[in-house]
Amino acid sequence: MTRTDLNIGLFGFGVVGQGLHAVLARTPGLRARIGRIAVKNRGKARSLPAEVFTYDKNDLLSDPGLTVIVELIDDADEAYLIVKEALLRGKAVVTANKKMLAEHLPELIEIQQTTGTPLLYESAACASLPVIRNLEEYYDTDLLESVEGIVNGSTNYILTAMHRDAQPYAAALARAQELGFAESDPALDVEGLDARNKLVLLLAHAFGAVVAPAELLAVGITSISELATAYAREQGLIIKLVAEARRLPGGGLAAAVLPTLVRPGHELAQVHDEFNGLITQSTFADRQFFLGRGAGAFPTASAVLSDLSALTYGYRYAYKKIHQNAHLVLAPDAAEVDVLVTFDDASGAPDRADFVAVHQEFRSAQRGNYLTGTIGLGQLARASWLRAPGVCVVRLASPLRAAVAVPAALEEAAVA
Ligand SMILES: NC(=O)C1=CN([C@@H]2O[C@H](COP(=O)(O)OP(=O)(O)OC[C@H]3O[C@@H](n4cnc5c(N)ncnc54)[C@H](OP(=O)(O)O)[C@@H]3O)[C@@H](O)[C@H]2O)C=CC1
Numbered sequence: 308m309t310r311t312d313l314n315i316g317l318f319g320f321g322v323v324g325q326g327l328h329a330v331l332a333r334t335p336g337l338r339a340r341i342g343r344i345a346v347k348n349r350g351k352a353r354s355l356p357a358e359v360f361t362y363d364k365n366d367l368l369s370d371p372g373l374t375v376i377v378e379l380i381d382d383a384d385e386a387y388l389i390v391k392e393a394l395l396r397g398k399a400v401v402t403a404n405k406k407m408l409a410e411h412l413p414e415l416i417e418i419q420q421t422t423g424t425p426l427l428y429e430s431a432a433c434a435s436l437p438v439i440r441n442l443e444e445y446y447d448t449d450l451l452e453s454v455e456g457i458v459n460g461s462t463n464y465i466l467t468a469m470h471r472d473a474q475p476y477a478a479a480l481a482r483a484q485e486l487g488f489a490e491s492d493p494a495l496d497v498e499g500l501d502a503r504n505k506l507v508l509l510l511a512h513a514f515g516a517v518v519a520p521a522e523l524l525a526v527g528i529t530s531i532s533e534l535a536t537a538y539a540r541e542q543g544l545i546i547k548l549v550a551e552a553r554r555l556p557g558g559g560l561a562a563a564v565l566p567t568l569v570r571p572g573h574e575l576a577q578v579h580d581e582f583n584g585l586i587t588q589s590t591f592a593d594r595q596f597f598l599g600r601g602a603g604a605f606p607t608a609s610a611v612l613s614d615l616s617a618l619t620y621g622y623r624y625a626y627k628k629i630h631q632n633a634h635l636v637l638a639p640d641a642a643e644v645d646v647l648v649t650f651d652d653a654s655g656a657p658d659r660a661d662f663v664a665v666h667q668e669f670r671s672a673q674r675g676n677y678l679t680g681t682i683g684l685g686q687l688a689r690a691s692w693l694r695a696p697g698v699c700v701v702r703l704a705s706p707l708r709a710a711v712a713v714p715a716a717l718e719e720a721a722v723a
């Protein structure tokens with residue numbers, strides 16, 4: 308096998324960009340060198356000589372000597388323009404930018420297919436965990452039934468600090484930012500949007516379903532109430548932010564990001580701090596669990612490094628499942644979820660008519676109110692009370708599952 312040398316144009320020299328620089332310096336076996344680095348702020352002190360840096364993206368994009376673009380900036384809109392331009396100019400691209408990927412995946416897949424130029428992004432889903440290439444290659448023929456896990460390091464860091472170390476939320480978030488785990492806009496982390504972007508990538512590579520982020524229900528950790536935390540503690544359970552995608556027996560896919568009650572013996576209960584954990588369930592391999600660091604300079608750079616190495620032997624994603632599973636589409640109205648809903652009287656109670664069944668209801672002027680019940684996933688996403696102030700929704704420990712009555716439209720789609 309011939310392996311090519313890589314001459315890299317690097318965009319971004321922040322947490323991950325600097326991590327990559329350090330990692331490459333310690334990996335002489337990979338014949339890769341960073342030729343030039345594009346950054347944004349002229350006033351910033353840099354750890355490398357000034358001549359390495361440029362503030363003009365075209366210095367990298369139009370340099371024929373730079374054959375690979377590594378995009379590690381924190382601006383998804385600008386990243387999209389850079390990545391698209393690089394691919395159209397025939398430069399292979401490695402990116403960690405899950406927001407940009409999730410928002411533009413159909414177009415970026417099409418550009419890869421028409422140009423034949425690779426775009427790799429292992430670090431964009433679960434940082435150091437080798438997830439994307441495994442879903443794409445190892446599970447290319449095994450029938451995946453579900454992928455489920457903790458895919459955001461910052462929120463797991465915050466929830467761990469609050470649960471294990473009794474730290475206040477604000478202090479835990481500030482520490483996640485200091486450690487370089489959080490996005491520049493941490494709302495992406497704490498509102499579940501970063502996890503949703505990663506779920507978009509997992510859906511494409513696990514099931515061949517290319518969906519827009521807005522099609523997926525995502526609830527973050529900011530609405531988790533004291534009552535929900537107390538409920539979890541009393542039941543001996545732990546709250547984790549879990550992304551889940553599951554193939555439904557009647558055809559279709561259910562997928563969502565929700566704070567979730569996890570039992571102590573469950574794999575995800577062992578995922579602490581900024582670690583991520585992903586469980587795959589497949590027909591032949593059965594259950595597997597990936598665990599590793601989900602954020603931070605070196606863990607993320609290690610996945611970028613692995614993509615660079617893959618480029619040297621001509622690797623590109625084939626998006627095999629898109630061709631295999633053309634019929635697999637999101638079907639939130641064919642799925643149900645068991646939830647705990649806490650609410651105060653001022654915000655108004657969730658509409659009981661939205662539920663397939665209400666299992667338990669508790670009201671207390673002192674402690675607050677809650678109910679537990681089963682609700683359609685699509686109905687939950689549409690519920691007007693879901694985002695009301697004072698309302699907290701946490702998934703109970705059971706997975707997403709097929710609704711008892713499958714909508715007729717989906718049954719027809721499954722037959723076709
Ligand atoms: N941090 C992590 O653990 C992980 C991050 N990621 C993703 O990696 C990417 C980078 O994250 P991270 O390193 O943490 O971010 P940082 O905020 O630490 O660094 C961002 C870098 O991007 C540069 N930049 C911003 N806009 C531009 C632009 N228009 N042109 C050129 N350079 C620009 C900044 O320049 P300047 O130095 O001048 O300010 C800075 O060097 C993001 O997409 C993030 O989502 C993915 C997995 C994990």
Ligand SMILES: N[C@@H](CC=O)C(=O)O
Pocket residue numbers: 431433434458459460461462488489490496501601602603
């Ligand atoms: N902000 C992200 C960084 C890695 O993807 C996270 O916390 O997971």
